[in-house]
Amino acid sequence: MGSTMISKKIGVIGCGVISGIYFQNLTEFETVKVVACADLNPIAAQAVVDKYPYITAMSTEELLGDPSIEIILNLTQPEFHFEVMKAGIAAGKHVYGEKPLSVSFDDSQEILRLANEADVRVGCAPDTFLGAGIQTCRELIDSGAIGQPIGATAFFTTPGHEKWHPAPEFYYRIGGGPMLDMGPYYLTALVNLMGPAKSVSGSARITYPQRTITNAGPKNGTKIDVEIPTHITGTVDFTNGAVATVMTSFDVWGARLPFIEIYGTEGSLSVPNPNNFGDTVQILTSEKGEWINVPYSRPFSENSRGLGVADMASSIAAGEPHRASGVLASHVLEILHAFGKSSDTGTRVELTTTCERPEPLPSDSLVFRK
Ligand SMILES: NC(=O)c1ccc[n+]([C@@H]2O[C@H](COP(=O)([O-])OP(=O)(O)OC[C@H]3O[C@@H](n4cnc5c(N)ncnc54)[C@H](O)[C@@H]3O)[C@@H](O)[C@H]2O)c1
Numbered sequence: 447m448g449s450t451m452i453s454k455k456i457g458v459i460g461c462g463v464i465s466g467i468y469f470q471n472l473t474e475f476e477t478v479k480v481v482a483c484a485d486l487n488p489i490a491a492q493a494v495v496d497k498y499p500y501i502t503a504m505s506t507e508e509l510l511g512d513p514s515i516e517i518i519l520n521l522t523q524p525e526f527h528f529e530v531m532k533a534g535i536a537a538g539k540h541v542y543g544e545k546p547l548s549v550s551f552d553d554s555q556e557i558l559r560l561a562n563e564a565d566v567r568v569g570c571a572p573d574t575f576l577g578a579g580i581q582t583c584r585e586l587i588d589s590g591a592i593g594q595p596i597g598a599t600a601f602f603t604t605p606g607h608e609k610w611h612p613a614p615e616f617y618y619r620i621g622g623g624p625m626l627d628m629g630p631y632y633l634t635a636l637v638n639l640m641g642p643a644k645s646v647s648g649s650a651r652i653t654y655p656q657r658t659i660t661n662a663g664p665k666n667g668t669k670i671d672v673e674i675p676t677h678i679t680g681t682v683d684f685t686n687g688a689v690a691t692v693m694t695s696f697d698v699w700g701a702r703l704p705f706i707e708i709y710g711t712e713g714s715l716s717v718p719n720p721n722n723f724g725d726t727v728q729i730l731t732s733e734k735g736e737w738i739n740v741p742y743s744r745p746f747s748e749n750s751r752g753l754g755v756a757d758m759a760s761s762i763a764a765g766e767p768h769r770a771s772g773v774l775a776s777h778v779l780e781i782l783h784a785f786g787k788s789s790d791t792g793t794r795v796e797l798t799t800t801c802e803r804p805e806p807l808p809s810d811s812l813v814f815r816k
Pocket residue numbers: 459460461462463464465484485486487490506521522523524526530544545546613627
């Protein structure tokens with residue numbers, strides 16, 4: 447694209463753990479330029495400026511009021527996503543945020559409604575489904591390599607984020623939990639591969655009512671009261687007729703489960719970890735009967751967090767739909783909540799939303815890179 451590309455200016459709100467990879471990667475994309483950052487903790491914002499002197503540290507209000515900023519990148523904890531998204535929209539900016547779009551499904555719908563009224567875009571992580579691994583799987587499915595998808599599995603297990611995150615409390619508050627935290631990667635990948643879902647059944651439990659922070663950081667030994675289920679399983683029926691078995695858990699010491707597998711009428715597909723952009727893609731067909739590695743047919747196998755907001759910026763400029771969209775994120779959020787709702791009510795939950803599958807990322811999309 448060369449140097450004629452006009453970059454959309456981004457203001458980042460929230461300079462915590464995940465912000466590091468965004469600041470690093472967003473220097474790489476031609477379609478965006480981070481110009482400002484804000485954090486309730488001024489030391490966190492200053493640390494960004496120390497590393498990237500062309501970025502200005504501001505208060506959240508100053509950043510929202512800066513007319514040169516076109517996109518708000520919301521990297522706050524989940525409980526603040528709704529307020530920050532609303533404030534960004536009210537300021538007339540496009541908004542893109544970390545997952546989940548909001549804590550409650552209703553709030554995600556409100557974000558979409560307000561953005562529609564204000565004629566601004568909403569984007570949301572995860573953008574890992576735009577990476578080489580899942581985009582290669584998408585091409586295989588779309589080309590009929592495993593026939594018609596009939597089923598899938600999706601599993602995430604860990605003994606808990608308090609083992610490594612310096613401030614893990616939010617994972618155990620409303621808005622946290624394994625389904626809202628990790629479910630977005632898995633369900634976004636499944637919707638991207640197989641299309642929207644129509645109903646969900648689930649079971650959920652709290653295993654440990656209190657957790658202890660065990661990483662070596664300053665909060666070591668601190669107790670966390672657990673407000674949300676930490677072991678959640680269930681099934682998802684997709685509009686295309688496929689049925690997925692899903693489990694997400696913060697309560698499992700070890701497991702030998704695959705990340706995601708898709709089962710088709712002509713074969714099976716081993717989908718790499720949807721929390722990453724790359725990792726090995728494998729296929730087994732009825733003809734061959736054994737697993738073989740598939741080389742990537744798409745770019746972005748390395749950690750490319752930020753690709754979703756870069757795609758949103760170029761799509762705005764081109765007047766085309768962006769891929770990591772608020773509509774997709776809200777549909778996924780409804781699915782994630784439906785596991786708990788089904789568990790609480792003892793009934794299968796019919797979903798009220800749907801979405802289009804995002805367009806595949808073209809193989810020449812390396813042009814996004816500077
Ligand atoms: N940590 C990870 O590995 C990881 C990975 C993928 C996604 N995420 C997602 O990224 C988001 C942030 O996670 P994190 O681990 O970086 O959290 P964090 O607690 O390390 O950082 C969040 C920061 O946002 C700031 N903040 C909150 N409200 C604000 C406001 N109104 N104005 C300015 N600053 C505000 C906080 O002060 C804090 O520094 C979450 O949604 C999480 O699910 C995190």
